[in-house]
Amino acid sequence: MRCSLHWLTLVLLLIAGCAPSSNPSAPTATEPAAPPKNALQVVFLDIGQGDSALVVFPNGKTMLIDGGETDQGRRLVQKLQQRGVKQIDWLVATHPHSDHIGGLIQVLKSLPVGEVWDIAMPYESPVYRDFLLAVRSAKTPDGKRPAFRKVRRGLALEPAPNVRLSVLAPREPLLSGTRSDPNNNSIVLRIDAPGGSFLFTGDIEREGRRRLYEVRANLRADVLKVSHHGAANGTDRAFLNRVNPRVAVISVGANNRYGHPHRETLALLQDRRVYRTDWHGDIVMQLGADKKLQVVTERHAPAQLREAQQPAKPTLTGAVIGNRNSKVYHTPDCGQLPKPENQKRFRSAQEAEKAGYRPHACVEGE
Ligand SMILES: [Zn+2]
Numbered sequence: 001m002r003c004s005l006h007w008l009t010l011v012l013l014l015i016a017g018c019a020p021s022s023n024p025s026a027p028t029a030t031e032p033a034a035p036p037k038n039a040l041q042v043v044f045l046d047i048g049q050g051d052s053a054l055v056v057f058p059n060g061k062t063m064l065i066d067g068g069e070t071d072q073g074r075r076l077v078q079k080l081q082q083r084g085v086k087q088i089d090w091l092v093a094t095h096p097h098s099d100h101i102g103g104l105i106q107v108l109k110s111l112p113v114g115e116v117w118d119i120a121m122p123y124e125s126p127v128y129r130d131f132l133l134a135v136r137s138a139k140t141p142d143g144k145r146p147a148f149r150k151v152r153r154g155l156a157l158e159p160a161p162n163v164r165l166s167v168l169a170p171r172e173p174l175l176s177g178t179r180s181d182p183n184n185n186s187i188v189l190r191i192d193a194p195g196g197s198f199l200f201t202g203d204i205e206r207e208g209r210r211r212l213y214e215v216r217a218n219l220r221a222d223v224l225k226v227s228h229h230g231a232a233n234g235t236d237r238a239f240l241n242r243v244n245p246r247v248a249v250i251s252v253g254a255n256n257r258y259g260h261p262h263r264e265t266l267a268l269l270q271d272r273r274v275y276r277t278d279w280h281g282d283i284v285m286q287l288g289a290d291k292k293l294q295v296v297t298e299r300h301a302p303a304q305l306r307e308a309q310q311p312a313k314p315t316l317t318g319a320v321i322g323n324r325n326s327k328v329y330h331t332p333d334c335g336q337l338p339k340p341e342n343q344k345r346f347r348s349a350q351e352a353e354k355a356g357y358r359p360h361a362c363v364e365g366e
């Protein structure tokens with residue numbers, strides 16, 4: 001095989017039941033090629049600063065959600081071909097920013113595409129213009145023009161038996177006057193399969209999140225693609241509580257000029273298992289017949305980097321709950337809270353530490 005990727009990490013997460021940390025499996029050095037039949041595979045592709053996720057459904061159909069910057073296009077097509085992808089059935093542009101649609105231009109030129117999903121909001125940029133031109137000259141597997149679908153909340157499909165895909169946002173009228181309307185109007189979609197669920201949030205910010213709450217969208221998911229490359233405006237505690245993901249993925253370029261992911265976001269995620277494309281490379285998640293989520297990463301996160309970027313402790317914001325007996329304190333959403341009669345509430349982690357309490361694993365992360 002041409003490809004020289006080294007697949008170093010294999011982690012099995014039991015979606016139903018235990019916490020992820022209790023189920024690490026032995027590492028493997030085999031590189032996954034095409035996913036096994038009847039498995040759902042989601043690959044968060046490392047394309048530098050931007051987003052790109054390939055979904056391969058159990059029946060072999062494919063969805064590509066975003067494609068990074070234009071200069072990543074060839075690399076993206078190569079990665080897809082190395083994975084045995086011969087066509088994209090649904091090509092999704094979550095919003096018209098260049099770090100999401102740029103690389104899709106080369107994909108549209110190189111592979112047959114069944115349908116293009118776009119929010120179709122008025123947006124002027126050379127990259128978006130090139131994207132629309134590429135859509136116009138793209139071809140479906142049978143040589144026709146791909147359907148261009150203006151995507152809104154309510155769109156749902158069953159791309160494979162027992163797999164449901166639902167669009168949660170945007171909805172009419174699109175948001176306007178926010179810090180970034182393209183970000184806030186991103187396509188937000190969820191995939192539910194036997195054994196697990198994925199939530200893709202594009203780059204939504206505060207206003208986009210609020211809109212999801214207004215319609216009581218089903219946000220709970222096992223895997224969260226963290227919004228806006230881990231920017232502070234992409235995530236807050238209320239949103240994380242609603243999604244309550246076991247695994248979070250940050251799609252981000254190393255040493256990017258925006259400082260993504262932000263420290264505030266990392267602090268909020270410190271009691272979750274986090275994967276980052278700048279550290280782990282391509283991140284492959286697979287749900288097979290055993291209904292376990294298997295995660296394979298291209299490389300290990302460098303230990304020095306992990307420590308250097310670990311937020312200083314205690315960074316937890318908000319109240320914590322102490323155990324009067326063990327003098328250990330927990331996050332309020334920790335799965336191992338002490339009995340109510342032993343609980344002591346502190347306004348902050350700092351206050352708990354001053355009182356001689358030390359953090360539980362749910363505070364420190366893994
Ligand atoms: Zn954006």
Ligand SMILES: [Zn+2]
Binds near residue numbers: 051097099100228229
């Ligand atoms: Zn972005």
